[in-house]
Amino acid sequence: MSNSDVSEEETRKDYSISLIPISHTKPTHSFATLIAFAILQSKSKKCTLSHIYQWISDHFPYYDINDSGWQNSIRHNLSINPSFIKCEKSKYCKGHFWQIKPSHRSLFPVEDVTEMTSFKEVILETQKPDCEMEKKVGNERELNNISKKITKKKCRNLANKQVESRLLYNIRNRYTSSFNSTFEEIEYNATSSSSQLGIGTSEENSVEYNFVERPSSKGSSRTRSVTPFQLFNTPKKNWSF
DNA sequence: ATATGTTTAACGGACC
């Protein structure tokens, strides 16, 4: 067995682990921990309330973005917990930024973020929504609408859910960092792609997905069918929806 | 009007 075979086998193993349905069950982490993770994953280590909501809901669909109960708890926690400090008002988003009090930083080991999500490659390679970049988010309301649209799609199995999560990340990343396509393009592609999310078989590990592979140049897009394994290991730059 | 933020209250579980 060659080195590359070993490497691939190991990665497959990791991938299968990522299918553990942790994100559908009630997280064992406290709200404070979830808030801290949401903050720590951002490049600037500060988040607005809505970013915190979104991050938690993205990673733990148990917390529906349309439910207000847990969001009330989040707000309560931010106010009551001395680990969190409110800093300057966001210039482009609603509300203030929230940070972790530096002296409390050690209470929230960042390594748990990757362990928790079992999505190491996404965490490490995907540029997540970052308040620092907010000035490039010209239209956050539309972005949230896209997210809701996709989130509402019924997923037949966990693999679909994972892909869905990946899509959300990529949409945001595309929207916040490159901003090189119009909102209409994103919406169209996201819609068409999410409509394809339901076609997988019930066999989790053999589900195939279609996604649009778009060359960086303006050439025409083409669809390609990939396995979840291929999908998760496709470099972000080759993604489009 | 709705989102954001503060505060109080109640409850259950863990722990001593």
Add this chain to the structure above:
DNA sequence: GGTCCGTTAAACATAT
């Protein structure tokens, strides 16, 4: 028993 912690609900204020 008592306390601490985390959660949930809710009233209320403020900002947009």
